[in-house]
Amino acid sequence: MIRALWKKMFVNSPGKVVVIAGTTGVGKSQLSIQLAKKFNGEVINSDSMQVYKGLPIITNKHPIEERDGIPHHVINHVDWSEEYYLHRFEKECVDAIEDIHQRGKLAIVVGGTHYYLQVLFNKHVKSIQRDVTKEERELLNSGNGQLIYDTLKMHDPAIATKFHPNDTRRVQRMLEIYYESGKKPSETYAEQEISLRYDTLFLWLYSDSDALEQRLDDRVDKMLETGAMEEIKELYEYFQNNKYTIEQCENGVWQVIGFKEFLPWLIDEKKNMKIEDGVERMKIHTRQYAKKQVKWIRKMLIPDVDGDVYVLDASDLSQWHEKVLVRSTNITRQFFENKPIQDIRAPERLKGLLDIGKTKDKSQRDWQQYVCTVCRDQQDKELIAIGETNWQIHLKSRRHRSNLTKGARKAAYEKWKAEKGVNDDEKEH
Numbered sequence: 001m002i003r004a005l006w007k008k009m010f011v012n013s014p015g016k017v018v019v020i021a022g023t024t025g026v027g028k029s030q031l032s033i034q035l036a037k038k039f040n041g042e043v044i045n046s047d048s049m050q051v052y053k054g055l056p057i058i059t060n061k062h063p064i065e066e067r068d069g070i071p072h073h074v075i076n077h078v079d080w081s082e083e084y085y086l087h088r089f090e091k092e093c094v095d096a097i098e099d100i101h102q103r104g105k106l107a108i109v110v111g112g113t114h115y116y117l118q119v120l121f122n123k124h125v126k127s128i129q130r131d132v133t134k135e136e137r138e139l140l141n142s143g144n145g146q147l148i149y150d151t152l153k154m155h156d157p158a159i160a161t162k163f164h165p166n167d168t169r170r171v172q173r174m175l176e177i178y179y180e181s182g183k184k185p186s187e188t189y190a191e192q193e194i195s196l197r198y199d200t201l202f203l204w205l206y207s208d209s210d211a212l213e214q215r216l217d218d219r220v221d222k223m224l225e226t227g228a229m230e231e232i233k234e235l236y237e238y239f240q241n242n243k244y245t246i247e248q249c250e251n252g253v254w255q256v257i258g259f260k261e262f263l264p265w266l267i268d269e270k271k272n273m274k275i276e277d278g279v280e281r282m283k284i285h286t287r288q289y290a291k292k293q294v295k296w297i298r299k300m301l302i303p304d305v306d307g308d309v310y311v312l313d314a315s316d317l318s319q320w321h322e323k324v325l326v327r328s329t330n331i332t333r334q335f336f337e338n339k340p341i342q343d344i345r346a347p348e349r350l351k352g353l354l355d356i357g358k359t360k361d362k363s364q365r366d367w368q369q370y371v372c373t374v375c376r377d378q379q380d381k382e383l384i385a386i387g388e389t390n391w392q393i394h395l396k397s398r399r400h401r402s403n404l405t406k407g408a409r410k411a412a413y414e415k416w417k418a419e420k421g422v423n424d425d426e427k428e429h
Contacts (some may be wrong), residue, residue, distance in 0.1 A: 017097060017198040019117060020110040021297055022205035023290040025216045027314050029062035031205060032110040034325055035332055036070045038105045043067075044096045045075040046089070046111030047229060049256045052078050055235070057228045059256040060219075070307075073100075080238055083141065083252040086173050090119040097198065106336065107198075114296045115170070123197045123305060135357055136179045140172055141252050148172050149209070158186040161369040166377075166386050168250065201329055201335040204297060206350060208315040214287045215317075224279065228258060235259050236266045256284050298353065307354050311346035323347075370394075374403045 018035065020028045032043045049059040053076055056063070061076065073096040078084050093109070093116070100107040109117070132140075139151060145168035151174040153160035163171050177185045207215075218399065239254070249260045262278035265271070302309060310331050313323045334341045345354055346415065370391040375383040385391040394400055 015101060015198045016336065017107045017109060017120065017200045018335070019200060019202045020205060021114060021117070021301060021309075022314075023207070023212060023293045024060065024206050024286065025219050025290065026111050026207050026212060027317075027320070028112070028205055030110050030311075031203075031324060031328060033062070033068055033070050035328060036106070036108055037068060038329055039336055040104075041106035042071045042073065042100050043098075044073045044100075044107060044109045046093065046109050046113055046116040048084060048089075048110065048111075048113040048116065049253065050075050051084050051089075052076070052080060052253045052256075053184065055256065057223050057226060058256055059230050062189070078253075080235075080253045082148075083143065086116065086119070086169065087176065089116050093119050094197075108371065112293055114293060114301060117301065118304075120197055121203065122197055122202055130182050132179045134174070140176055140179070143248065145171070145250065148175055151175055152178070156184040156186050159184065162386070163385055164369075165200050165381075166250075166379075173308070176345065178259075180330060196305075200218045201332065202301070203311040203331070204309050204311045204353075205314050205324065206294075206311050206353065207216055207313075211315045213287050214292060217283050217288060220279065220283050220286060223258070229262075232258055232262050233266070236263070258282055259287060261285060262371045271277075299356065302354060307345070309354060310341075310343065311350050311353055313347050313350060374407055375400055 018039075018041070020032050020035075022028050029043075032041075035041060037042055047059070049055075050061050051074060052059065055061075062072075074089065074092045082293060097107045097109075109120070139148065142148070148168060148173050149163075149165040152171055155178050156174070159174050160352065161170070163174070165171070174185045177188065181188065235253070235256075236259070239259075244254065246260075246263065248254055251261070261281040262275070265273045265275055265278045310328075312328055314320065316323070331341055331343050334343075340362065345351070368387065368391075370385045370388075372383040372385070372394060375394070377383045383394070385394050
């Protein structure tokens, strides 16, 4: 009876999708299951690490016994030897959504890899598609980030300058668009309007940083107590047996937070390094990742949907029922029943979250690429910052100021040598 009623309601609300965005560790999986139970839904994972087989602890897969029988899709199916790309997620995600809708259920997309959410938008090339050649596919799958960036820059320098050379995934996607369409991505994006594939509700589960960071630190400790190190060692054994290199840790499953942080300790046979250093690095990188996720939501997702997002306050877990579950249930019910949503976008104290980047003109985003000739990145190349805000932050950083001082001292020293006619060999004598 209940199942038939839900199916009848869904027939009147076709093509609906609920997206639960938010940082790692904020409670997205818990909320997705709670809403799925209330609205006859199924969950689609959009976390790039949870697609890989095994490793349930370090990839933070929600325990099966805690899913209350709710089916999960696009999860735990990719071999460690494969690199998972956006175009593959797009097909698997859309297929899952269509399958869920055909069975009269609600699709709930949840996960922390927020740029995957762009598959829900109609941002696709409208020109005639062409088959990608074997050579082009090999280049795309080469894992050589610099080569991929240089190739994109050769074909479309305008779009290349909008991305950092190390942002291999997005750069790779731009080059793939060029290969598939035969048209420069910069021209394609300038011509098209952004629209949604489905009638979509966006819920942003948010927590204040202080509260979240403590929860993230505690979660890392719990992960290590419940077997994370065994998974890390299992990954390392595979890493060794297949002769992977440290450079490859920027791709595939090797990006998972927890592996590269302990890699120096695993490689050091004499164990001169302390395991505690790996634990601290894992905590730091988890907190940094959470901050990046918030920035992505504010700078990318919110402008794309013109601020049409509902913020749920998960800062205090003791108030989860009232501030998260009850509120999200009311919002989702109105959305599901095609009624105007009678709810504020965000609690008063969090309204500012929706301000940044809210503009009708997507072309006004700050994509400019700035190059610092004084500082070097981890690959010992000139440091690149994307956007005026990031550039100003870099210019004010202690690192930059220190390098400027060193450069000034070196320049003064070279001038003194030239004036005195002294070279370093003579000085030693």
